Amino acid sequence: MQFEPSTAPRTDTRPNGKPGVATEIAAAAPGRYRVIRRNGKATVFDKNKIKHAVTKAFLAVEDGNAAASGRIREAVDRLTERVTGALVRNLPDGGIFHIEDIQDQVELALMRGEHHKVARAYVLYREEHARARAAHKGTARIANAQPVLNVTLPDGNIKPLDTERLHKVVNEACRGTADVDPEPIIAETVRNLYDGVHEHEVGTALTLAARTLIEKEPN
Numbered sequence: 001m002q003f004e005p006s007t008a009p010r011t012d013t014r015p016n017g018k019p020g021v022a023t024e025i026a027a028a029a030p031g032r033y034r035v036i037r038r039n040g041k042a043t044v045f046d047k048n049k050i051k052h053a054v055t056k057a058f059l060a061v062e063d064g065n066a067a068a069s070g071r072i073r074e075a076v077d078r079l080t081e082r083v084t085g086a087l088v089r090n091l092p093d094g095g096i097f098h099i100e101d102i103q104d105q106v107e108l109a110l111m112r113g114e115h116h117k118v119a120r121a122y123v124l125y126r127e128e129h130a131r132a133r134a135a136h137k138g139t140a141r142i143a144n145a146q147p148v149l150n151v152t153l154p155d156g157n158i159k160p161l162d163t164e165r166l167h168k169v170v171n172e173a174c175r176g177t178a179d180v181d182p183e184p185i186i187a188e189t190v191r192n193l194y195d196g197v198h199e200h201e202v203g204t205a206l207t208l209a210a211r212t213l214i215e216k217e218p219n
Contacts, residue, residue, distance in 0.1 A: 032094035033087075035102065038133070045097060051080040053106060053122075060121035075115070082109045135171070149190070152198050161193065161202070170206070185209050 033045035054076045062072065083105045087097055103126060110119035149161040166189065170182040188209035193202065 033091070034096050036096055036098050038099060042096065047080055047084045050083050050102065050106060051076055053103075054079050054083075054110075057110065057118045057122040057125065058115075060125070061117045075113070079106075079109045079113060079115075082113075135167070149193050149195050149197065151202060152196050154199060158196065161190075161197075163190070166190075166202070166206075184213055188212060
């Protein structure tokens with residue numbers, strides 16, 4: 001559902017005289033509201049991004065043609081209106097939303113609309129992205145905490161140590177193993193490397209790091 005600008009004031013009201021959803025949506029004019037993203041940057045609020053996120057959640061549980069379904073489009077538009085209305089209701093004169101607050105409202109609207117499977121898909125989507133962000137931060141933390149180390153390849157060429165790949169390899173090895181934290185293994189491996197280390201020695205350092213930690217905490 002598209003909301004076109006009008007020269008006449010909106011008169012949509014609830015029975016109690018308070019502004020209705022259409023009025024609240026119209027109030028969310030471009031530039032009046034901004035969103036603080038996780039990196040701290042502020043962007044202009046765009047309700048179409050909410051619509052896109054809700055559509056993706058429906059597609060996760062519906063078949064591939066769901067986006068073309070009139071039923072789905074109506075549900076997405078209705079939910080987008082509810083989320084936007086809930087957000088602007090407490091900030092009628094404009095203001096700032098945090099990205100987590102917007103996502104909480106989307107989740108709440110899906111549950112209240114009894115779209116429970118879609119809500120679950122949306123929750124899983126948020127959790128997946130949270131894990132990805134955490135993994136990225138872990139890699140960045142290792143890279144920033146250690147000086148840049150170079151690795152000598154078999155052909156004699158030198159390249160920087162690929163800490164992201166190291167992090168991925170250790171995480172894959174620890175997956176499915178209860179109570180094993182990959183971070184200490186990675187940190188111990190990097191600690192035992194030196195600038196110009198030969199490529200095969202990186203694997204050796206990784207094995208020794210894991211063995212050392214196992215000896216310290218055999219359980």
